[in-house]
Amino acid sequence: MSTISSGLMTALMMVLSSVFGVVAIDGVDALTEERFVPQEKLDRAILKITNELMMIDACLASEECTVDSVELNEKRTELLDKLEQIDAYILNPTKSEKPELRKHKKMDKSEFEDLTYEEYISNKIMKLNDKLMIIDACQAAEECTVDEDILTKKENHLNMDLEKLNYCVENIEECESHKKDSKHKKYRK
Structure with a gap:
């Protein structure tokens, strides 16, 4: 001892x-x-944002992409604002505010309070299908120069998430009880 x-x-x-x-x-x-953000991180963030902007633009230009254009334009504006913050920081890191490079999605919790678990799953499936449609639009557009490996990786990840959600549609009780018992849910309160 x-x-x-x-x-x-x-x-x-x-x-x-x-x-x-x-x-x-x-x-x-x-x-x-104050710690400075390394240039490599800024470059990676710029690449991710420009890739996402190209995918959004491809979807907006495509007739097959039926994702809500208002939501896409809002997302596009957010990404352009983030790019401006990063550019300002690169030009003058001591005077500019440090850009937030991580994705922080601010969710309105009241939006989900009245949903049943089935509705929640259904909404998630719709959002994943929208993301897949955006990727398809990018793959079909010549102007969208996002690396094919990146698109394939994103598509595989989304398909895995869809499989899990489709399993939950068929086994709703099992998934719902798992969600209620999850550790993250307990620690969020």
């Missing part, structure tokens, strides 16, 4: 000494100093 506690104490002392060592060498500003 004493060896475990002495080992933990040693580890704690090492962590504290490294933190206070940085403070002693660089001053308190070292801990509060």
